[in-house]
Each structure stands twice: as C-alpha cells, then as structure tokens.
Amino acid sequence: MIRVLAALLVGLFVVGQAAQAQNGPLRIEITDGVVEPLPYAVPNFVPENSASGGYAKELARVIASDLSGTGLFREISEKAHISKITNFASPVQFADWKAVNAQALITGAVKVSGNQLEVKFRVYDVFAGQELGNGLRFKGTVDGWRRMAHKVADAVYSRITGEGGYFDSRVVFVSETGPKNDRKKRLAIMDYDGANLQYLTDSSAIVLAPRFSPMGDKVLYTSYETGFPQVYILDVGSVKRRVLHNEEGSMSFAPRFAPDGKSLLLSITRGGNTDIFKMDIASGRQTRLTSSPAIDTAPSFSPDGSQIVFESDRSGSQQLYVMPANGGEPRRISFGQGRYGTPVWSPRGDLVAFTKQNKGRFHIGVMRTDGSEERLLTASFLDEGPTWAPNGRVIMFTRETQGANGSASLFSVDVSGRNLKKVKLAGGGSDPAWSPLQK
Amino acid sequence: MSSLTKVGALLAMLALGACSNSGIFGLDDTLGDGTGATGEYAEGSPDDPRSIAHFQERVGDRVLFAVDQSSLTSDGELVLLGQANWLLENSAYKAVIEGHADEQGTREYNLALGARRASAVKEYLVSRGVASNRLTTVSYGKERPLEVCSAEACYAQNRRAVTVLQADLNF
Numbered sequence: 001m002i003r004v005l006a007a008l009l010v011g012l013f014v015v016g017q018a019a020q021a022q023n024g025p026l027r028i029e030i031t032d033g034v035v036e037p038l039p040y041a042v043p044n045f046v047p048e049n050s051a052s053g054g055y056a057k058e059l060a061r062v063i064a065s066d067l068s069g070t071g072l073f074r075e076i077s078e079k080a081h082i083s084k085i086t087n088f089a090s091p092v093q094f095a096d097w098k099a100v101n102a103q104a105l106i107t108g109a110v111k112v113s114g115n116q117l118e119v120k121f122r123v124y125d126v127f128a129g130q131e132l133g134n135g136l137r138f139k140g141t142v143d144g145w146r147r148m149a150h151k152v153a154d155a156v157y158s159r160i161t162g163e164g165g166y167f168d169s170r171v172v173f174v175s176e177t178g179p180k181n182d183r184k185k186r187l188a189i190m191d192y193d194g195a196n197l198q199y200l201t202d203s204s205a206i207v208l209a210p211r212f213s214p215m216g217d218k219v220l221y222t223s224y225e226t227g228f229p230q231v232y233i234l235d236v237g238s239v240k241r242r243v244l245h246n247e248e249g250s251m252s253f254a255p256r257f258a259p260d261g262k263s264l265l266l267s268i269t270r271g272g273n274t275d276i277f278k279m280d281i282a283s284g285r286q287t288r289l290t291s292s293p294a295i296d297t298a299p300s301f302s303p304d305g306s307q308i309v310f311e312s313d314r315s316g317s318q319q320l321y322v323m324p325a326n327g328g329e330p331r332r333i334s335f336g337q338g339r340y341g342t343p344v345w346s347p348r349g350d351l352v353a354f355t356k357q358n359k360g361r362f363h364i365g366v367m368r369t370d371g372s373e374e375r376l377l378t379a380s381f382l383d384e385g386p387t388w389a390p391n392g393r394v395i396m397f398t399r400e401t402q403g404a405n406g407s408a409s410l411f412s413v414d415v416s417g418r419n420l421k422k423v424k425l426a427g428g429g430s431d432p433a434w435s436p437l438q439k
Numbered sequence: 440m441s442s443l444t445k446v447g448a449l450l451a452m453l454a455l456g457a458c459s460n461s462g463i464f465g466l467d468d469t470l471g472d473g474t475g476a477t478g479e480y481a482e483g484s485p486d487d488p489r490s491i492a493h494f495q496e497r498v499g500d501r502v503l504f505a506v507d508q509s510s511l512t513s514d515g516e517l518v519l520l521g522q523a524n525w526l527l528e529n530s531a532y533k534a535v536i537e538g539h540a541d542e543q544g545t546r547e548y549n550l551a552l553g554a555r556r557a558s559a560v561k562e563y564l565v566s567r568g569v570a571s572n573r574l575t576t577v578s579y580g581k582e583r584p585l586e587v588c589s590a591e592a593c594y595a596q597n598r599r600a601v602t603v604l605q606a607d608l609n610f
Contacts, residue, residue, distance in 0.1 A: 206582050
C-alpha cells in the first residue's frame with residue numbers, strides 16, 4: 001500500500017533521496033505539491049515504575065510538539081483515541097487507530113532508576129498493520145529527558161520522511177531587551193524549540209552573530225567588550241571566552257568556523273576597509289583571502305571546505321560571490337534585483353541561504369550554489385541572517401518589526417517557504433545559529 | 440567679573456562637569472555612545488569655546504551621510520573643518536569617531552559601512568592637520584540608533600559619524 005501522504009515544495013534533490021532511503025509503505029514524500037499533514041497519534045508513554053509517571057506524559061507532549069511543529073504531521077488528540085496503550089509489549093489494536101484515522105502510531109515506555117531514565121519506543125504504520133523500523137531504546141540522565149523525547153521524534157521524522165532529523169539540536173542567539181535606542185544584548189543558548197534557555201554573557205557589552213563549531217561545543221561571536229568589535233571564542237560548557245583578534249585600530253566581526261573546526265573565517269577592518277581573512281585558532285595566524293577596497297564580509301564555507309561564499313559590494317552594491325577556500329578570483333552568483341547579503345552554505349551543500357533587500361523589503365531566500373533557481377521564502381520589513389537546521393530542511397532567521405517600538409524575534413521557515421512561525425522565546429532575540437545534531 | 444574670577448569660575452565649572460560625569464575619565468564610557476549631542480555628556484558651557492559642550496553644540500560633533508554612502512557632503516566638510524580647527528586649538532583632547540548606519544541594511548554590512556564613514560571623517564581631520572594618533576575609529580553599524588522611527592526622517596539622523604572627545608590622560 002503506497003500512500004503519498006503529504007508533499008512539500010523542496011526541490012528534486014530531496015525527492016530522489018527520500019525515494020531511495022526508505023522501504024516502508026508509510027511515507028511523507030517531500031516534493032512539489034499540496035501539503036496534507038500526516039495524521040498520527042502519540043499516546044502517553046507507559047510508565048514502567050512509579051518514579052517514571054511524571055515523564056510518561058511529558059515525553060509524548062515534546063514528541064508531538066516536534067512532529068506537529070514541522071507542519072508535516074498532524075496529531076490526533078488523545079480525546080479521540082479509542083485504544084489506550086497500557087503495556088508497551090502488548091499487540092497494537094490497529095483497527096482502533098484506523099478508526100480515528102491515525103496513519104502513524106508512536107508508542108513508548110519510560111523507566112526511572114535513580115537519576116537514570118530509560119525510554120523505549122516503536123513506530124507503527126497503522127494502515128499497513130505493521131511496525132515501521134525496529135523499536136529503539138535510549139538511556140540517559142533524568143535532566144536530559146527532553147533530549148530523549150527529541151531523539152524519539154528525530155527517529156520518527158527520519159523513518160517517515162527518509163531525511164535526517166533536527167529536533168535534538170540547540171540554537172545560540174542574541175537575547176535582546178530594552179528599547180530600540182538602548183538595546184541590551186546577551187549571548188544565549190537554548191534547545192531548538194526554545195526550552196532550556198541559558199545565558200552565556202551578561203549585557204555589559206554589545207554582542208553579535210554567534211556561530212557554532214562543527215562539534216557544537218564552541219561558539220564564535222563578536223563583542224564590544226574592549227570598546228571595539230572583536231571576534232571571541234567561547235567554550236559552551238565552561239562559558240570561558242578569549243578574544244581571537246584584538247588589534248589596535250582595527251575591528252573584526254562576521255566569524256564562522258571552517259568545517260574542521262580548527263580555523264575560522266572572519267572580516268577584519270583596517271583603515272575603513274573590510275576584507276576576509278582565515279585564522280588558525282591555535283596559533284592565531286591570519287591569512288588574507290580578499291584584498292579589494294570593497295566591503296567583503298559574511299563568509300561561509302561549503303561543507304566540504306573547498307569553497308567560500310561571501311558578500312561584497314565590489315560591483316557597487318552588495319552581492320554574493322564564491323571563491324576557492326584559499327582565496328583567489330571570486331565569481332559572482334547573485335544577479336537578481338536588489339542587494340544580497342549574509343550567505344550561508346547549506347549543510348547538504350546544494351543551496352545557499354541569503355538575505356535579500358529589494359524595494360524597501362527584506363527577504364530570506366535560497367539559491368543553488370551557482371546562483372540559479374533563486375527562491376524567496378519570506379518577506380517583511382526586516383528579515384535577515386538565515387541559519388540552517390542540521391538536516392538542511394528548515395531555516396531560522398531574525399525578523400525585526402518596524403517603528404519606534406520595533407523589536408527582534410526569531411522565526412523559522414521550511415526551505416519550501418511553508419510553515420513560517422515564530423520561535424517561542426521570552427523576550428526578543430536575533431542572530432540565531434543552529435547547532436549540528438547533538439551526539 | 441575680573442578675568443581671574445572668570446578663570447576660576449570656568450575651572451569650577453569644568454571640575455563640576457568632571458565630577459557629575461566621571462565616566463568621561465573612566466573606562467565605562469570612554470567610547471561614549473554617540474549620543475553626546477543630547478546634552479547628557481556635555482561638559483562646561485557652550486559659550487566657553489574650549490568646552491566639550493561648545494564642540495558638540497557650536498562646532499558640531501557629527502556629520503550625516505546619504506543612503507549607503509560614506510563620502511562627505513559639503514555641509515559635512517564644513518563641520519569637520521570646524522572640528523579640525525577646534526582639535527588643533529585644544530590639543531588636550533583625543534577623539535573617538537563613531538560610525539553608524541540606519542537599520543535598512545544587514546548587520547555585518549552596516550558594521551563595515553559604519554567603519555567606512557568613521558574612517559572618512561578621520562581621513563578628513565588628518566588632512567586638515569590633526570595628528571592621526573589623536574583619532575580612533577569605531578563602528579556601531581546599526582546597533583546604536585539615535586532616532587527610533589522607521590522612516591527616512593530618523594534614518595537620516597542615524598546615518599552619522601560622531602566625534603566623541605576624550606580628555607587625553609597623557610596631557
């Protein structure tokens with residue numbers, strides 16, 4: 001029984017991959033067309049001992065929030081359920097789940113021993129009357145319970161779409177409070193869904209545009225701690241930081257890690273001119289990559305480390321360019337109307353996300369790395385600074401509202417342009433950077 | 440008022456200014472925040488040609504720029520000529536030139552644009568004889584708007600380079 005359950009505009013590359021990656025009949029084909037979210041049920045997990053009772057419901061709620069939050073899945077509410085799952089090992093009454101039109105069913109069980117949590121789950125294709133993939137078990141400490149829920153949701157998402165998940169990930173960003181002319185900014189980190197917020201700096205100095213290391217353990221960012229914008233590296237675990245570039249009379253910003261995590265790209269401004277440099281993190285040794293009198297900034301490596309996309313106004317206006325990783329002649333890739341900035345190479349390697357400014361509006365868009373097939377995903381008074389989810393399917397960015405009371409928030413949108421939504425956050429936020437999937 | 444009492448009064452004023460605004464000598468705002476002209480950092484009377492208040496209000500501590508431009512306007516050059524003359528006459532001061540952009544641009548680009556603007560001001564002042572080691576530049580990009588509306592009336596005021604005076608501690 002093959003069902004085309006849902007469809008999304010993404011591009012042919014996804015279709016090919018999805019079609020081969022999965023053999024089960026239950027499938028969301030992520031392709032051009034109409035979106036029909038896949039109905040699923042995730043009853044409360046079965047508590048296997050009394051200490052686990054509190055987690056049984058919460059795990060199911062986080063999984064449902066992850067899946068429904070993609071716009072690809074629609075939860076059948078518990079009120080509609082006919083069957084109750086009271087024993088993880090008992091056979092599933094498929095007819096009861098068919099009757100409520102749950103095409104996928106996720107069951108699970110949870111057990112707490114001391115500070116250890118054990119979570120088991122299974123995914124069923126209800127209409128085929130069979131399990132989709134094998135059951136899995138995760139173990140961890142109780143305070144990491146949300147991560148275990150995200151891992152379950154990632155596995156479900158992956159089995160049904162044939163793509164990698166992105167729920168067990170974090171976002172580092174700039175938390176913003178205060179009026180527009182006295183904005184306080186702090187580095188903050190949270191789960192991708194806004195949970196477990198932690199601050200990494202205080203608000204005594206302006207901080208800008210943090211970026212994760214490939215392992216997710218370090219963050220590069222720009223701070224005015226010395227009075228001048230300079231690039232810092234911060235260890236997420238210890239929150240210890242050190243300045244990477246602190247040269248009298250110059251400033252540095254727009255840092256981004258190389259794929260190997262050992263070096264970074266950054267912009268350095270000397271005498272009013274901004275160029276792109278590569279810096280070895282251990283030695284601090286700098287290599288100049290551009291040397292035009294133009295503004296060359298916002299560099300981002302291709303995932304294989306062979307190329308760099310960046311923005312430059314060398315043509316007279318902000319446009320996107322690609323150059324070899326060691327510098328050399330750049331080739332322009334943006335040719336549409338308006339100005340293009342903040343390019344970011346997708347983790348899949350096939351697309352570049354960017355900010356476009358045209359006729360007084362800002363857009364987040366994507367194009368192929370040769371500049372073809374440009375598509376704008378958003379439009380507003382001010383959208384900027386895209387960052388890719390680890391699976392390259394979703395983009396998070398900053399949206400700032402207009403006027404004297406304008407404020408910045410984090411938004412996410414599918415690479416299809418669908419499912420635009422605000423990230424849950426107390427207070428304002430800007431400059432998000434998505435972590436890799438956690439290990 | 441005899442000229443001696445006048446000098447005394449001026450010194451007292453300067454001293455008071457320094458006390459009420461100790462930050463000008465401290466680390467917390469040696470860079471200022473580009474909002475000097477609102478008066479909160481003004482020291483002394485604008486009528487005293489050697490005062491910071493005079494520099495801010497009579498000489499003019501800022502120049503404005505056209506959209507996405509860092510070239511000086513003729514009005515701007517006139518203001519900067521006054522700044523250069525003032526700085527030449529008042530060698531006890533150094534200055535930080537803060538470059539700013541309006542909100543209609545991406546963050547990194549605006550940082551670089553603000554740096555261009557600050558640098559254009561510095562180059563002009565140096566061309567008029569101010570020692571370059573008295574002048575430092577910094578860019579705030581779009582991080583420190585002075586006016587908060589989202590209209591050209593505000594943007595025009597935010598596309599600025601502000602010359603923020605600092606007493607030279609080595610003087």
